Amino acid sequence: MKQPKLSSRTHGPISNLEDYVDSNWWTELFNEYYLKTDGDVVDDIQITRAEVDEFIQIMRLAKEERILDLCCGQGRHTLEFARRGFHRVEGYDYSRYLIKVARKQSKRSGLHVPFDQGDARSLPYETSSFHKVLILGNSFGYFQNINDDLIVLQEAFRVLKGGGSILIDITDGEFIKHNFEKRSWEWIDKDYFVCRERSLSADEQSLISREIVNHAKKGILVDQFYTERLYTKDALKDLLEKAGFMNVVFNKALESTSQRNQDLGMMSRRILVSASVRKVEHAIVPSPRKALNVYVLLGDKTRPDEVKPGGVFDEDDIYTINQLKIALSELEKTGYYRFQYLDNHSLFLSGIEKIAKKKEADLIFNLCDEGYDNDPKRELHIPALLDMLYLPYTGSDPRCLAFCYDKSLVRGIAEELNVPVAKGIVVSPGETNIKWKNSFPAIVKPNIGDGSFGITVKSIVNSNEELNAAIEELRIKFGTHRYILVEQFLNGKEITVGLIGNPHKTYRFFTITEEDFSVLPPDLPHLCGYEAKWLPESPYWKLRSIPANLPQETENFVKQCCLTLMHRLDVLDYARFDWRLDEKGNPYLLEVNPNPGWCWDGHLMKMAALDGLTYPEMLGLILQSAVERHFS
Structure with a gap:
């Protein structure tokens, strides 16, 4: 038979x-x-x-x-x-x-x-x-x-x-361990019935269950297994x-x-x-009996910097550093910290080695987002050096900085984590005559970098001809060896999510902001790029961050995605996440920014100000997060 x-x-x-x-x-x-x-x-x-x-x-x-x-x-x-x-x-x-x-x-x-x-x-x-x-x-x-x-x-x-x-x-668990039914079956209703098998795990710490769901006419619908700890x-x-x-x-x-x-x-x-739960409901701070000796690492204002307009530190940059020092002097008045500064990169290596050897620092406040020798590709070298010398520091480690510097790598990790990203492709060096198979407009930008370097109004393209021209312009400006990222340009809001702290410890999200594009002339694309951050003469300089009016479901989804990415990429102490919404209001990740801009008028401070924080208070939260992480 x-x-x-x-x-x-x-x-x-x-x-x-x-x-x-x-x-x-x-x-x-x-x-x-x-x-x-x-x-x-x-x-x-x-x-x-x-x-x-x-x-x-x-x-x-x-x-x-x-x-x-x-x-x-x-x-x-x-x-x-x-x-x-x-x-x-x-x-x-x-x-x-x-x-x-x-x-x-x-x-x-x-x-x-x-x-x-x-x-x-x-x-x-x-x-x-x-x-x-x-x-x-x-x-x-x-x-x-x-x-x-x-x-x-x-x-x-x-x-x-x-x-x-x-x-x-x-x-x-104790009762079930000795009283579970090894096999059973029952009718769910007149059409469906379920057959069950159960057994203890090999270590007898969990119960393994099997359920075969059947339909009287359609037969077996699903055969599924699960386990629960006893x-x-x-x-x-x-x-x-x-x-x-x-x-x-x-x-x-x-x-x-x-x-x-x-x-x-x-x-x-x-x-x-x-x-x-018993908690002390205030921020974690060092003991007032002994102020922490904190060395602040900064970019070298005497050296060239390719990211800045004109390639050098200008009056605005000097003003920003002075505002930082004023804010940190306010924190010194609390008695919790004493600050010293190291910004001469010709003495950087020997200076940090001396600090480590003499044990002069309790904590390093790493604000050198320009990178060693003002080279953004060497931003990760600074925490790498601090790790080698066993010096505790604020912010993310070199591995995280390396990952997040590569936009396509972050895109891949995001997709793996079911965090939505816009459709996109990576253009390899030497690749020509690129055909964009998705709908226009698209945006063309360097695959590596931060500070919106290489992202301008010319980055928005509406045809394959414009796309290839934009790619060629980037290669002329930054070199033919660079990988280039092309993404679908979404027409909705551009939002920024900022937080200070660390998952599983203490953290706080700030008010999510969006860019107010209503101040732009109607013929300009809605983009917050290099012009908005570095060029005062540009119409984009007038852009302002305002509270984002998002549905609660969207806000919670975006925050959950940010925490998931923070875990996976091991972002520490403070972060900023840039998102873009499509015309239906669906959010898509643009970038993950570990060690984001710390300046008095930057995005992170704007969000903190909306929550009523002063500049010294925001900097204090970053320090507190690092103190909690290293010393709690």
Whole structure:
């Protein structure tokens, strides 16, 4: 007898479930099938209401508090809180599908609850901004590495205010370990049924589950595997305390039932654990008993600088340096710092070696974004030297600076991280007669560099003829050995995102700004390039940064992307991210700027000023971030 053909949608009989679990299973599993297989619990409003009753009582939630429902899924608890008058509740989850479902339900109910999508290990929220963080419905313990679970808790700790608290609703690992059903099957409805297999992982620290979802007529729809860590009470307590939480309390166990009354799996018996946060709600500063000796590294004003107009430091540059020194002298009055300056590059190497040998510096304030010998390609050489001499410094390391100096490399990393970038190509040296296969206009710019070097009004092209002419002009000006980047020029807003601090520690986003292009003559393209930053006689010099009027969803998405990039590129202490919007308002990354411009009238200071900060205060935040990173 001929055997029936096995469906390509199933793996068939297997001996070891663990071999089939992808380490990132949680990025794909939470979809429409999840809502079917777990619908007896997650879609039952009576169960949700009973659970929310418990959560409110345990956490003593107040309606005026800001509450984060972290890993909220389709928002069943979030929306129930909102229905009860908790109008400052927000939801956050990785699954785009479930967040989309949550937003639809919120809109349909007229509740208008904010739901954001992203990774719980890198939250887009300000430090100390929530009163309560809730991780409900067994949404914790999905990562292969327990350190990732710790990072989630550290992020929760960071966004909680002093005096705030966390509640985790998680499967009772000890109970499940000895009571899980190895095999089961159940009807989901009249058309769908699910078959399940389970086993412990080799180290017996996790439960591996397999679900085969079937349709009565269509057959097997999906064969999926996932794993969840089986936390004991002791392990949970240790992890919470390691993340900084105090007063860990295990509340009453949560026993689940459902109308189907069949296999409840990990939801059958859960632990409700709460913990509190104690914080000193002020910026971290050095001890006033001993001021830190800080050496400030700057560009050499006596040497040529190819980026600056005329190739030299001019009166504006000297004024900028003087404003810096005035601001730092204000910081000295606090008693926390003493500043000395090193800007003679003929003595740079010997001077830094002397500082290291005699241990004269507690911290290096690296503001030499001109690069060693005022060569921007040697900007990374300075932190490399500091690393070799074991001197702590502000800002990013040489590896990060090298990565971000190459625009196409950043584009590739962004695409890998699902951060949107405009369509583009890289033109190699010697390549001619380039044909742009996307829609015009396009923008032509050097692939490496910063300070908008090589980006002018002539960079915007509207035909292949103009494109090749612009490429040739760049080669004449900067050399034929340079790679050139061509990108689709987007017609929406140009926005800038700035932040000071470090993920998993303390950081703050500033008000996102956009360029006010309304001051330009109507015939000029909307571009913030070299003319706007360096040429006072240009119409672009009149450009001003104003608060960007963005939808909250767009703002949160952009911030999440910035944090993701900051992690991946290892950007430290302070950063600026440039974005461009298309005509529909969709954001696309332009550049990542580690160690961005620090001057009194630069983009970072403009954003800080919108938040009420003075120039000395902004510089102080950069120093505090480095102090926290090196000495905390």
